[in-house]
Amino acid sequence: MIQAQTANSGIVGQAITYEKIPTQIYANAKDASAAVAKEIADLIRSKQKEGKPCVLGLATGSSPKTVYAQLIKMHREEGLSFKNVISFNLDEYYPMQPDSIHSYVRFMREQLFDHVDIPQENYFIPDGTVPPTMIADFAHRYDNKINAMGGIDFQLLGIGGNGHIGFNEPGSLINSRTRLMTLDHSTRAAAAMEFGGLHQVPKKAITMGVASIINAKRVVLLAWGERKAPMIKAAVEGPVTELVPASYLQAHPNVAFFVDERAANDLTRVKTPWLVDTVEWDNSMIKKAVTHLSFTLQKPILKLTTKDYNDNGMSDMLAAHGSAYDININVFNQLQHTITGWPGGKPNADDTHRPERALPAKKRVIIFSPHPDDDIISMGGTFQRLVDQGHEVHVAYQTSGNIAVADDEAFRFIDFVVDYNHKFGIESQAAMQIFNDAKAFLKQKKDSEIDTSEVRYVKGLIRRGEAKATCRFVGTEHFHFLDMPFYETGTIQKKGISEADVKIIADLIEEVKPHQIYAAGDFADPHGTHKVCWDAIEAALKQLKHKNFMKDCWVWLYRGAWAEWDIHEIEMAVPMSPDQVVKKRYGIFKHQSQKDGVVFQGEDSREFWQRAEERNSGTALLYDQLGLAEYEAMEAFVRWHF
Structure with a gap:
């Protein structure tokens, strides 16, 4: 816990505070x-x-x-x-x-x-x-x-x-x-x-x-x-x-x-602690301060001067770490080294300054997707790169995502199944009973009622089919539907994770023995589902960390359509060309039930593909403003350490 500082702006050596509420x-x-x-x-x-x-x-x-x-x-x-x-x-x-x-x-x-x-x-x-x-x-x-x-x-x-x-x-x-x-x-x-x-x-x-x-x-x-x-x-x-x-x-x-x-x-x-009190100028703090200064002054990093540092409360950084020129070069190189078109590592290349290892050249990868579209929305370009570069990519959909399907979508799906089965004489009494019960409930459903298990099953089938279509579009058939129990309440309010949830994750990791794991680190998710899904992954990883295969497993966290990592936090940035941006958009379009009239739109009226593209182009623009190469878009990741 960090306590609020005491205001004392007139006394040398004591912290200055801008806060008027403890x-x-x-x-x-x-x-x-x-x-x-x-x-x-x-x-x-x-x-x-x-x-x-x-x-x-x-x-x-x-x-x-x-x-x-x-x-x-x-x-x-x-x-x-x-x-x-x-x-x-x-x-x-x-x-x-x-x-x-x-x-x-x-x-x-x-x-x-x-x-x-x-x-x-x-x-x-x-x-x-x-x-x-x-x-x-x-x-x-x-x-x-x-x-x-x-x-x-x-x-x-x-x-x-x-x-x-x-x-x-x-x-x-x-x-x-x-x-x-x-x-x-x-x-x-x-x-x-x-x-x-x-x-x-x-x-x-x-x-x-x-x-x-x-x-x-x-x-x-x-x-x-x-x-x-x-x-x-x-x-x-x-x-x-x-x-x-x-x-x-x-x-x-x-x-x-x-x-x-x-x-x-x-x-x-928190944002600019050097303006409040003396800070320890470690590498992380230097990177944070220099990128902030660059954005504030609207100057590329390599153009920052000694005067810029002195005028903005960073003179003690210069005193401890040398000239503005040296600091600029150091931070610029750190940012440059985060950029890679080889998220799985570049074969036969010196990986000293690359975010990922060159070996093994062909990696086993698990992408954990809390909802059935987080994989393509959050890291669709990277997903595509990993498949195209020959890695064995598995996608694990942690929840059914059924509560995010509108009732009319479920109606449309039920009508198709019933009409198709009737046309071709395919009659399974048990299966048809599920669809008929779901349809009957939807016809008389009140606003305050929770979907029945039959309706949730139908809505889950819709999301599952869309997820499969996305994987096939990208080029992998390795998809896993985990249907974690904590999610299946039929309401926004979920249960906490249980041993059963953790075991499902652990069993898959032990089966695949991945060299890379990608997981959602976006805990601002309005459903709260991302955080629970990560808690289950973290618990599973801690259970398995003693296994030999885990010694060669790296974990990367992506963020969703709701927010992005701060620039100083990013440890791997995967650039995307205009064509790759368009292809990612088409992958998101496979999730038809989420494209128009999304149930959980929130206060952002943009569709998910628009949010993703603007977020990715925004990340690329930040790198450009700092003086690095200009790309169409970028997806960003932070590595999680055991």
């Missing part, structure tokens, strides 16, 4: 959540000793889930009681039935309340069924109820991609109270994956107001992943403004932000 940075969300859960548990126990109730303000969404899981664990293993807890939730969609799979009543019960001993009469959640004419009165009574309890002792928050807290969207005033709020488009788009499409996301919500939140005695805000990084910086370092409601927390006397390393990416002490 911010604690943890390696990952699990560690941060454990710290927050402990603070909550300590407060509950303290209040119990005093014979007083503990009033909690609780949040929903993905950010607090691990906190709630930790609290449940403490309840079961340490006897933490919630009998003295009174809770008030921040918000609820409107209109919303409490038994809907999208309701925050159901969320809180599934994530916390049903697993601890909190009395049912002790938790309060805004009512999504209140008649429109009664909302103002309900909101007034909700605030009064909080006040009657003596106010909130501890308020837990997340932060929206537009800086909202609760559902207090940009424009909310600091004195706002509980009320009905019209949701911003970006907020609805971010929730679209949970509702099966933007058109099904409610346009309004009842939310606790900014004043209600700020009146809490203690406020803790959680943020995970680089998608939250811009808003964390705006809230923590920017001006107080209604355009970023979270910035109002700068005025709170007892507030803290708990973030993981990716969410902290844009903070000054």
